Amino acid sequence: MPPNTTASSGQKPGKSGRKKGRRARLIVIVLVLAIVGGVAYGAYWTISTVRASLPQTKGSIELSGLSGPVDVKRDGYGIPQIYASSDEDLFMAQGYVQAQDRFYEMDVRRHMTSGRLSEMFGKGQVKNDEFLRTLGWHRVAQKEYDTKLSDSTKKYLQAYAKGVNAYLKGKDGADLSLEYAALGFTNDYKPEKWTPVDSVAWLKAMAWDLRGNMQDEIDRSLMTSRLGPKQIADLYPDYPYSRNKTIVQEGQYDEVTQTWSQSSSSSSSGSAAGTGLAGGTEAPSGFQSQLSGLYDVLDDVPTAVGVNGNGIGSNSWVVDGDHTITGKPLLANDPHLSASLPSVWYQMGLHCRSVNAKCQYDVAGYTFAGMPGVVIGHNQDIAWGLTNSGVDVSDLYLEKLTGDGYQYDGKVVPFTTRKEKIDVAGGKSKTIVVRETGNGPLLSDRDDELVKVGKKATVDTAAPDRGDGYGISLRWTALEAGNTMDAVFELDKASDWTEFRKASESFEVPSQNLVYADTDGNIGYQLPGRIPTRGKGDGSLPSPGWDSKYRWTGYIDQDELPYEYNPKRGYIVTANQAVVDEDKYPYTLTTDWGYGARSQRITDLIESKIKGGGKISTDDMRQMQLDNSSEIAKLLVPKLLDIDVSDPDVRQAQKLLEGWDYTQDADSAAAAYFNATWRNILKLAFGNKLPKELRVKGQCLSVDRVDTTGPADEDQKVRECGERDADQAQPDGGDRWFEVVRKIIDDEDNDWWQSPKSRTDKATDTRDELLGRAMKDARWELTAKLGKDIDTWSWGRLHRLFLKNQTLGTEGPSLLKYALNRGPWKLSGGEATVNATGWNAAGGYNVVWVPSMRMVVNLGDLDKSKWINLTGASGHAYSAHYTDQTEKWVKGELLSWSFSDKAVDKSTSDTLLLKP
Template sequence: MPPNTTATTGDKPGKSGRKKGRKARLIVLVLVLAIIGGIAYGAYWSISTVRASFPQTKGSITIKGLSGPVTVKRDGYGIPQIYASTDEDLFMAQGYVQAQDRFYEMDVRRHMTSGRLSEMFGKGQVKNDEFLRTLGWDRVAKKEYDTKLSAATKKYLQAYSEGVNAYLAGKDAEDISLEYAALGFVNDYKPEQWTPVDSVSWLKAMAWDLRGNMQDEIDRALMTSRLSAQQIKDLYPDYPYSRNKAIVQEGQYDGLTKTFQQSGSGSTSGSATSTGTSGSSTSSSTGSALTSQLAGLYNVLDDVPTAVGVNGQGIGSNSWVVRGDHTISGKPLLANDPHLSASLPSVWYQMGLHCTTVSSKCQYDVTGYTFAGMPGVIIGHNADIAWGMTNSGVDVTDLYLEKLSGDGYLYDGKVKPFTTREETIKVAGGTSKKIVVRQTADGMPLLSDRDDELVQVGKKATVNTAAPDRGDGYGIALRWTALDAGTTMDAVFAIDKAADWSEFRDSAAQFDVPSQNLIYADTKNNIGYTLPGKIPTRASGDDGSIPAPGWDSKYKWTGFIKQDELPYEYDPKRGYIVTANQAVVDKDKYPYTLTTDWGYGTRSQRITDLIESKIKDGGKISTDDMRQMQMDNSSEIAKLLVPKLLKINLDDKDVREAQKLLEGWDYTQDSDSAAAAYFNAVWRNILKLAFGNKLPKELRVKGQCLWVDKIDSTGPVDDDTKVRECGERDADQAQPDGGDRWFEVVRNLMNQPNSDWWKTPAGVGDRNKADNMNDLFKRAMVDARWELTAKLGKDIDTWSWGRLHRLFLKNQTLGTDGPSILQYVLNRGPWKLSGGEATVNATGWNAAGGYGVVWVPSMRMVVNLDDLDKSKWINLTGASGHAFSSHYTDQTGKWADGELLPWSFTDKAVDSSTSDTLVLKP
């Protein structure tokens, strides 16, 4: 959903009286809300204009197309459980119910995936649309629907669409959601009918945000302009396999050899070799052309709207499963909490899909989390199995520097023509714009065409003699598995009805994009892990770690790893499996290079240690133990650094006072901890001093330092009193984000206390230059003391981590750049949070931009395979996308406190928790 959507105000002469009426109603609505906002929240409910868009949840509604009655039971949090007698009726009802709660969100999502945001929000979204049209997600989705998906999947998608459209029938836009009243006021926007391709396209947006190492690929290439090969290696250390265990330790891959212990590290046809081998070859054929093109692309990518993540950066997730021999119940427990952007409403939608009688006519009895706009359940459980997901991080994207010549590009010494297509971007309240999209013969879009300045730089760029010298300039093209038609939608429906490990793994094999770590448990006390996905193989010498020369065919992908050659693990002897974005398998025990850029295993090893501490000496784990593990706030980097920091001699009594906060601190980042506040400020300043002025300025993180509205009981504050949600920094200075890669960087450099990385010039005032690690740590402690004095006050007794580490939930459309009163109406917060970067309770913050929460556990769940009704779940926000619904953010407070809600599954449990019942009649 677009973070920079702008709703302009005003009306053009000559518009209909109806539109003027809409404008009048909106003005009245905004005025009333402004007046009563400071009086009583409950007064909102008296406004009929707002309530008109709320879903009907009781009584009955007649819907054309159903073959029989469907019952929708909602609990006290508005979470629906749907009961039907056929598959088609079940998914049609799912579409209807999701549209009741979230259609505006669904509508924005499909405009993003199809590159049509300008039709809703005007000229401010044209650049984004140009880039999204170039990627062509909706075109790929249509090809999937037409040529790849099964007949059953198409039937379910069509039924879902019919349900959405049944909800839209006869409704004016302002009757659907408050936001449409604002859009209608501006441009007379009217939503279109829903289509199956609208649902499939969302998988492409999800894949984009979870695309793996493309950002690292760009960063490494840009670093070559300023850093040596050894310095770059310092900043991208090897994965610590001996300290942080890989996911698969006892697993198999059928197509090669039976066990990893037998496999060794021999190469297989099409596999990549050791990390970094492509560096010299690629860097010798690029020079200033690659640097200039990537620097421009960096800026283009930074502005692309996010779907579920933070533009591919900083995203993680936790999932783990414990077999019954280690649990109190004697059956498995499975936990999952994906870490995604903090969005309002939450990216997830909770629901249950139940056939009144499971049979060939109606095959589903499943519950869990899905996306508004998509049928089926993405993560959850059915009557037999449970499953969870984390992003695998495997390398499925490569950037190519293309040598342009006339209307084509150079390939093995010959000029090949681009495939082109013309796209027309319609603009609300403005003039349409046409663009031309160019693709290579492999279907790679030329991303650099989407920035005028980038095109000019490409034409003028020069490179060293290792690059071809003919033609007109250079451009950047993208090879990405998600641009090929796939079968992920088939996988969703197949997993939802899988009954055992064999069926689950066969179903998961169809989940080609985005590649995910899938964990599994069943009611028969089995657990497992499998890595599905369409994962490319590369020629020997190319590991995909940096952009490749597109004019040389030896850098072309050689194929894809076969599904039966991908790692999996079933019922390991240790009795548990942990996935948290760490390495899937030890690189010396698997013949393919899956990626060079795993997460560094900080969270996964902490979870493993927590499990081991519980089960040692025969201990057993409960559902609540799993919940408490999810809320673990321990800082691994603090455990490493604090003993060093406590040895630093400090002359300034005020800085010494702050240092004393760290004495006896247990490294737990609770929201009320002053020690956590000070330590994280020290950590941020260590990164800034050691690396900030030494990285290429092109790596600076944009969009993280923002002025945000302070929201309190009296309404939004004036612009001059908005809250700064990041630290001050030099706009021309790059800074590390502070993730667990930087944990590993600093850990390694601590063994080199006189490394040049620790050396800095003198600071402002009396801050001395740093000649070694201890000097730099001392200066960081001083700087952190005065930074927090400015932010939190001189009295350290008033300091707390939660005052720095706050979550603001902003509606991702009009809540970002719409009129200020609408932002106040649509947004919520702040919440003071515990946790932090690379903790299990991963309330992530970006050290390049400040301490505010950037990504979060977007939901949490614990499935109890002994008694499914004893499972627990929570969502970041609530079921509803309607700003004044009681279910808009009714789960957020409990989420912030680490609570989980009861998760009913059986008929008896659902009936017991039902508050409202709606019958949909044919």
């Protein structure tokens, strides 16, 4: 069950609460029977009853704690715009309204961030809680709140919590949402009060999923068991600076002033080749099994906004007024995150009736349910967007353990330890001991296999007393107290470039690419974040923790971080590519950038419009977001068409590629066949050569029949994997693999083109032999999945989006999942495409991450801005706004985004007055 956040309580309701719980359980039973049996009257009665948990959106409600009246105006999609006369009232109302729509989601999120999922979902979450307690997100958030955040930020967090708790007052779980009623079958759970720290902790979960290259560190190190340094280098090619442009193109690092300037000169540092540990240090025996064990632990951790740190990206770009039809900038953003239900984003506006010292905000955009303020959007003066920078802010360390301590520069240093008690719904509580070195917590203590090293664990704790041995610790910027929450409020009220850059100084974790535009016509980019500097090593491999030379030496100063303001080219594109050319910067920001397939495609689209003498419109920006062009297809299809195919069925499929424009539309048979061929190329060329520890858990790579017309093929059992498949890994197929194949495509006899024989095919030795076999395998794979008649094939039949409720929709009873989940939808787009409906070649073609929202801000007329969310405003399964934006999102449409008082009034459907 991969849930989403944190809260808690083991309190049991009284007699009346138990009655309500029984009534709610009855509601769920009747609901399921009504859905499955099609009993119209029962369905009507059930849904009417469920609606009792839906929010009141009209009339008035008295809210103790407000200093004045607050208006909540909702449009036809249930998106709220809040109007107040003081900051505290504004954020208190935000807490109340978000709790109305999304409290269950908020509650799960806070349980995740505090490692208390077992309190809601029972013993199945104990292992996850152990790992999350070891990381200690909530502890760090508490420290931030106590010691780092500004007084005003604390005041806003308190007001927000007050609003959430005002909504909870007097309500049982079943009164809050359908999910609580379902939980009541096994657990009389009652939500407890919201706290300011619950809001702050969510930033840690977000940072975890956007943490950078930790997985690459592990993968590279595991590869050393089967591959040599040159082969590993083949699989991690250098960033193609000459082909795919960096974000920042004007300016350099000034060695004299030690600042970034838009005119200077520099030096750079390179990346290290690896033999298991940084600096070429020989890894001890057993290190591979330890990393493999950690791999499994990480794979089970619930996701917050991403796919456990893997494969996700985002697009944002801004074009100045010289190149737009409005004469003012246009700014687009679409973060690529997990496909979740409800969407990770919550749309809203926060408006002071009069902006002054008492009430400072007039802002609208996207935020997270459970957190005050707006994270991405615009105010009356500026707009901003975010993409993940991908800079390396985490390092794994191998630690030498001796008795009750760890070795450091020849001495034994005692661990820092703490006990953590995990309460379990319906079971016994468990106490663990968390041990930390100077680098951070020992993640390896949370793996059952690793704790067998040394002495046996003591009876009352799960932490081992290892004796001599090794462990793996984590150094990560998010485990140090910071003040990112301050940045949210500073961005929301910034009025110009100077204030925007000042706000970015506080945006420490996670490090994001910040793009900017203002109503005066300026555009800009800033790399923010707490980014470490290292002694030895470059962060590409785990480091020896016993050697002080590999410790972090500090952080890059804000003045040294790259930025760009009103560049001569007139636009800025960020899509997870390299921030700056390595020759212009002295620090290694990461060795694992995205490889620029999306960013360069966006750049090409912008330049083709500009060079053609055209001006870019809001709709042009929208159309760019929907671009489905496949960069790897442009490289491979000419090679595939040159192959002489004798099998008439395979030749029939090959002919689909003739004249194909490389566009991955949902109705394209050519896109289906090409992507199946690409997946099989990866499998044949690389899968049998990678360590089996890199295999995606639970995935079968064998060809199998899947009924793509059924309601939930993801849950169907497939034929058991062949023995060869079970022992091999599979590349995910992202743009790093585009670059890997690009480097060898013209070397027809490269060793990577060799693949072993199978029961039906001989071994391959050359590129064309392997490509031909991949085309044949793809033909029969799609015959099994889609049928023999290629006229019925389409990419959308393979590439589908299932929206699953983040908790009970993934591991709840099948009938409850039917009630909570939605889909499938047939999608266009693909992996490393601008319209990044990502799929993982290791597991099939279904969509695993998406443009989680899309927006285009028009700085010439903010009321002509456009936006869309993946699902809807509500987290209630039977609300009209549960997935009411999804169909439009699938079609690539955007909704009108009202901002001015006049526009909001015109679009308002419901108005709720909150009174003191």
